[in-house]
Structure formats: structure tokens, C-alpha cells
Amino acid sequence: DAADVETALRLTSLNLPAGVIKLGGLEYLLRTRSKVEGAEDVARVALRAGRDGRRLLVGDVATVRDGFKDRTVSARFNGDPAVTLALTKNERGNTLRIARDVRDFVERVGPRLPPGVSLAVTYDESLLVDIILGVLESNALIGLLLVAVMLFLFVGWRGALVAVLGIPVTFLLAVMALDWSGFSLNGNTLFGLILVLGMVVDDAIVILENAFRHLQDGKNPGRAVIDGVAEVASPVAISTFTTLAGFLPLVLMTGVIGKFMRIIPITVALVLLASLIEAFWILPSHFVDVMGFLRKKSHEKTSRTGLDRLRDGYVAVLNVMLRWRYAVLPAAVIMLIGSLFLIPLIGVELFATDEFSTVQIQVTMPDGTRLEETDAVVERFEDMASGLPGHELEAVIGNSGILQTADEWQFGSHVGQVWVDLVEATDRDRSVAAIVEDLRQRAAAIPGPLQLEFRSLESGPPADAPVELLVKGENLDQLAAASEAIQDALRELPGTADVRDDLDLRQPQLDVVVDREAAARYGLDPTRIAMAVRAAFADAEVTTFRDGDEEVDVVVRWPEPLRRTVDDVRRLRFASPSGEVVPFASVASVEERFGPLLIRRHERERAVTVMSDLDGEGADMGAINTGVMERWQDLRTLFPGV
Numbered sequence: 309d310a311a312d313v314e315t316a317l318r319l320t321s322l323n324l325p326a327g328v329i330k331l332g333g334l335e336y337l338l339r340t341r342s343k344v345e346g347a348e349d350v351a352r353v354a355l356r357a358g359r360d361g362r363r364l365l366v367g368d369v370a371t372v373r374d375g376f377k378d379r380t381v382s383a384r385f386n387g388d389p390a391v392t393l394a395l396t397k398n399e400r401g402n403t404l405r406i407a408r409d410v411r412d413f414v415e416r417v418g419p420r421l422p423p424g425v426s427l428a429v430t431y432d433e434s435l436l437v438d439i440i441l442g443v444l445e446s447n448a449l450i451g452l453l454l455v456a457v458m459l460f461l462f463v464g465w466r467g468a469l470v471a472v473l474g475i476p477v478t479f480l481l482a483v484m485a486l487d488w489s490g491f492s493l494n495g496n497t498l499f500g501l502i503l504v505l506g507m508v509v510d511d512a513i514v515i516l517e518n519a520f521r522h523l524q525d526g527k528n529p530g531r532a533v534i535d536g537v538a539e540v541a542s543p544v545a546i547s548t549f550t551t552l553a554g555f556l557p558l559v560l561m562t563g564v565i566g567k568f569m570r571i572i573p574i575t576v577a578l579v580l581l582a583s584l585i586e587a588f589w590i591l592p593s594h595f596v597d598v599m600g601f602l603r604k605k606s607h608e609k610t611s612r613t614g615l616d617r618l619r620d621g622y623v624a625v626l627n628v629m630l631r632w633r634y635a636v637l638p639a640a641v642i643m644l645i646g647s648l649f650l651i652p653l654i655g656v657e658l659f660a661t662d663e664f665s666t667v668q669i670q671v672t673m674p675d676g677t678r679l680e681e682t683d684a685v686v687e688r689f690e691d692m693a694s695g696l697p698g699h700e701l702e703a704v705i706g707n708s709g710i711l712q713t714a715d716e717w718q719f720g721s722h723v724g725q726v727w728v729d730l731v732e733a734t735d736r737d738r739s740v741a742a743i744v745e746d747l748r749q750r751a752a753a754i755p756g757p758l759q760l761e762f763r764s765l766e767s768g769p770p771a772d773a774p775v776e777l778l779v780k781g782e783n784l785d786q787l788a789a790a791s792e793a794i795q796d797a798l799r800e801l802p803g804t805a806d807v808r809d810d811l812d813l814r815q816p817q818l819d820v821v822v823d824r825e826a827a828a829r830y831g832l833d834p835t836r837i838a839m840a841v842r843a844a845f846a847d848a849e850v851t852t853f854r855d856g857d858e859e860v861d862v863v864v865r866w867p868e869p870l871r872r873t874v875d876d877v878r879r880l881r882f883a884s885p886s887g888e889v890v891p892f893a894s895v896a897s898v899e900e901r902f903g904p905l906l907i908r909r910h911e912r913e914r915a916v917t918v919m920s921d922l923d924g925e926g927a928d929m930g931a932i933n934t935g936v937m938e939r940w941q942d943l944r945t946l947f948p949g950v
């Protein structure tokens with residue numbers, strides 16, 4: 309049987325150390341080697357030999373041929389067969405440079421390909437990175453301009469010049485420190501730079517004002533700045549370190565969000581430390597150079613006018629407030645408390661996201677679905693997506709056998725995905741959310757999927773579903789029932805979409821049950837029977853050989869027509885030690901059932917996560933969570949132990 313072929317090939321291919329032999333002044337390593345070198349060599353492997361010298365070879369009982377592995381994934385691009393290649397950068401990689409190099413490669417190699425073969429870039433994260441960097445850079449320039457204007461109004465143009473000169477110097481020092489620390493410039497580091505942009509001049513302003521005071525007392529610029537720095541050095545340093553103490557604890561955040569945000573407090577800390585260095589050692593030099601041309605009276609006229617005007621207005625308002633202090637204080641408390649009630653109306657979002665012009669349709673079929681069936685369903689979703697208006701659609705890419713989620717890449721014959729690549733937002737009328745809703749309505753007419761999820765890609769850290777509920781317990785059947793009840797409750801709430809869970813209890817399974825007493829009568833045991841069944845249906849890789857630069861697997865399998873149905877299992881035969889052929893039904897039976905494909909745990913308890921997306925931008929996630937928890941209070945008595 310197949311198990312005999314598998315055993316013979318395993319025993320034929322070996323590379324076994326056998327000790328050391330000392331000959332003269334040398335030690336020789338003794339090694340026994342035997343290796344098949346191709347299909348013809350595999351066919352000549354002997355299974356058994358008779359006393360008359362005749363041998364039974366693998367080629368006598370099996371067909372040995374060169375071939376390819378069975379297809380486990382498939383891909384199409386705009387309906388045509390395709391091969392998709394995903395490039396992922398490492399920590400030190402530059403997204404913009406990699407994307408530019410890939411596009412240059414496509415433009416260079418594409419024209420040289422044979423007719424009917426083409427290259428195309430279908431998903432380019434650098435486009436969004438370009439947009440984010442452009443927004444951050446424009447914000448930084450606007451912030452820098454506003455800082456300069458404020459300084460000009462209140463410390464004069466020469467004082468503003470001294471302070472503003474320190475900003476690029478500070479950022480230069482901070483960027484150099486980031487590079488030495490192994491970080492690159494990205495959306496998060498630029499956000500940190502913008503966040504701290506207004507703080508970098510705080511130290512400079514304090515030192516400038518104190519140096520101006522000494523300058524007005526008649527001292528020369530050099531002596532004025534030395535005395536000014538000496539007087540305020542301690543409070544300026546302490547102020548900077550207290551700000552650092554507020555940001556640095558963010559470095560200790562854990563999880564995906566912690567990894568994503570860690571660079572922000574690090575950037576802020578490096579910039580603040582750089583601003584302290586600039587204020588103590590570089591600003592004094594700028595002060596002496598600029599203020600050397602400034603006369604004391606002109607300084608008083610140009611630098612104090614705006615500040616005096618602001619001070620007069622502030623004193624007038626403060627006098628009114630103090631006069632009506634018993635009314636102002638309660639009013640301020642009421643305004644503070646009232647503002648807290650406005651938070652639910654405004655909404656809370658940890659990361660403001662920017663949408664990619666890409667939509668992913670995640671297709672999950674019942675466990676055990678053949679790849680061909682999954683591929684047919686995925687193709688229907690491709691046709692559906694191709695029906696979008698031509699001015700909105702760039703490309704449609706379909707994959708069967710693979711599913712890329714935010715957390716992992718899943719492989720299996722029952723999963724698939726469709727990538728819908730849209731034109732840029734400036735070239736279409738509808739938002740990505742509106743297009744997703746359109747696709748969701750069109751998909752309702754396609755039968756087959758067990759789970760269907762529409763995901764619009766967004767910037768920011770990898771995120772879980774907007775609504776997630778963790779259900780824990782020890783009994784899988786109760787967990788499954790509780791999960792279904794919670795999903796039904798979620799579907800009844802307004803604003804939910806694509807309700808699903810991550811429980812895999814639907815894997816069809818055939819159990820071979822061995823009758824040990826019957827098997828013993830034939831000299832067989834459960835292990836021998838199990839090995840024979842595996843050899844027939846499991847595509848056992850028994851050895852490998854090298855063909856040039858490639859390593860080729862040698863696989864033992866039954867012919868495809870003999871391993872398609874349950875009856876093919878029942879038609880198996882086993883060879884007993886005495887040489888007798890034993891029918892499958894004499895020693896075993898087959899039971900069909902469903903079993904778990906994967907059991908997840910949380911804090912050592914079996915767990916199921918129920919998830920839901922939001923249907924539209926106006927959905928209230930807080931109301932959904934409250935509603936489902938209220939419904940669960942009515943359901944929990946039905947599921948003890950959950």
C-alpha cells in the first residue's frame with residue numbers, strides 16, 4: 309500500500325553520521341549517504357525482493373512523474389489570471405524611496421515582457437504618505453509663521469529674528485538625534501515636531517526678555533545676555549524637564565497603539581532637549597550679533613508697544629472680573645462642567661484617519677470549502693466591483709486561498725479577498741464610505757459566503773473592529789450559542805454592519821475509528837492503520853532532491869480519482885504482517901462530523917470575539933455598546949458559565 313512506498317523512500321534517502329576513523333595522523337568522519345536524484349531514480353527504489361532475486365520496484369506499483377504542487381492560491385487582475393507580489397519594508401526602509409524604485413522597475417521592465425504579459429502597481433501606500441507629509445509640512449510652515457508673527461508683535465522684529473533663528477537650529481539637532489537613535493522621518497515624527505513647534509521658543513523667549521532687561525540697564529549685548537542667561541538658567545531648565553516628565557510616560561504604553569505612539573514622546577523629548585541646548589549656548593551668540601546694531605531707545609519703542617497694548621487690555625478685563633468675582637467664579641465652574649457634557653456630541657477619536665483610495669472585500673466561506681468553489685464566489689465579487697462607475701474605478705484584484713487582515717495573513721481554501729483600487733479622491737465624486745455602502749448593497753445578492761467584511765484602508769495603527777465583545781467560557785457549544793445570540797442582538801441595533809465572530813467550529817471532519825480487537829486479529833494496530841490512511845490522503849513528503857538550484861519535494865499520494873469521496877476511504881486495503889490484504893471495513897469505520905479548526909484563548913479560558921463594523925459615519929459606537937450589553941443582561945441566564 310501507500311505506506312510501504314512511503315517507508316521505502318524514507319529509508320532510501322538518508323545522510324547519517326557513523327562515527328570517526330583514525331588513520332595515521334588524520335581523523336576521518338564516517339558518513340552513510342543515499343539519495344535519490346530524480347524521477348527515474350525514485351522509480352528504481354525497491355519495495356521488496358524475492359528469494360529468486362526478483363525485486364518489486366516503486367515504478368511497478370506507482371506512476372512517478374515530475375509535476376508541480378497543487379494550487380493553493382489564485383489571483384486575477386481586472387479579470388485576467390495574475391500573480392500578485394506584495395512588498396513590505398523593514399524598520400529602516402523608506403516607503404517613498406521603495407515605491408519610487410518599484411515604479412521605475414515596472415516602467416523599465418514592462419516593455420520588455422512577452423506579448424500578453426504586463427506589470428502594474430495596484431496598491432501604493434506611498435501615495436497616502438505623500439499626502440500626509442504634505443499636510444504636516446504645510447501645517448509646520450503655518451505654525452512657524454504664526455510663531456514669528458507673535459514674536460514680532462511682542463518682542464520686536466530683532467527679538468523675533470533671534471528667537472526664530474533658533475527654531476531650525478533646534479530641529480536640526482533633534483533630527484540628527486533621531487537619526488542617531490535609529491528613527492526615520494515619518495508621519496508620527498513630523499506630528500511630534502509640529503506638536504512641540506510652539507514650545508521650542510519658550511526657553512528662548514524667557515532668556516531674551518531677561519537679556520533685554522539687562523540691555524535696557526545700559527549693559528552691552530554680550531554682558532546683558534550672559535547675566536540674563538545666568539539668572540534664569542535654573543527655572544528654564546526645570547520648566548523643560550517638567551514638560552518632559554509629562555510626555556515621556558507615553559513611551560511605556562504597550563500593545564500596537566504603544567508601538568505606534570512611542571516615537572511621538574521621543575521626538576518631543578529630543579526637540580525640547582535640543583531647544584534647551586540652543587537657548588543656553590547658541591541663542592546668546594545670535595543675541596550679541598543682532599542686538600549689537602540695536603540702540604536701547606529704539607528697542608523700547610519697537611518691542612514693547614504691542615505688549616503694552618495687550619497688558620492694558622488684560623488689566624482692564626481683570627479689574628472687571630475681580631469686581632464681580634462672586635459671579636465670575638460660579639459662572640466659570642458651570643461652564644467647565646457644562647463643557648464636559650458636550651464631549652458625546654463632539655465625539656472622541658484617538659487617531660484622526662486618512663482614507664486610502666482602496667477597499668478590501670474579505671470573503672470567508674464555510675470551513676472545508678474547496679478552492680475552486682471559493683474562487684468562483686470571489687470571481688462574482690470581482691464582477692460586482694467591476695460594475696462601479698468607470699470614473700471611480702482604477703483596478704480590481706481578486707485572490708482566493710489567502711486573506712490579509714489587520715492582524716495576520718490567513719491561508720486556506722475557504723478564504724478569499726477582493727481589492728478594489730479607486731481613483732484618487734480629487735478625481736471622483738463619492739467618498740470611500742459611500743462606495744463601500746454601495747458595494748455592500750450590491751453584495752447582498754451574492755450567495756455563499758459565511759462571513760463578508762468590507763474594509764476601507766485607513767492611516768494610523770492597525771486597529772480592531774469598531775465594536776468588539778469578548779465572550780469567554782469552557783464549553784465550546786455554549787460559546788457558539790452565546791456568540792450567535794449576541795450577533796443577533798447586534799444586528800438589531802441601528803448603525804451596525806458586517807457582524808461576525810472568530811469562532812471556527814464548522815470544519816467538516818471525517819474520523820477513522822479503529823476496532824482494536826478486530827485489527828489485532830489480523831496483526832494490525834491503530835498506528836499502522838493511521839499511517840496507511842495518512843499515506844493515501846495526506847500527500848506525504850518523504851524526501852527531497854536537488855535539481856540545479858531548486859530543491860524538489862518527493863511526495864507520495866494516491867491518484868486524484870481515488871481520493872475524492874468518503875467511499876474512497878472505505879475502499880482502502882491494509883497489508884497485514886502475514887501478507888494478507890485486509891479490507892477497511894473489517895478493522896475500522898468512518899464517522900462524519902464538524903470540529904473546531906482553531907480554539908482561541910484569553911487568560912487561559914476559551915474565548916470568542918464578536919465583532920461589528922459601523923454602518924456609516926454617523927453611527928454611535930457608545931450607544932451600540934450600551935445596547936448590546938443591556939441585551940446581554942437578558943440573555944446571560946440562558947448561557948451559564950459564559
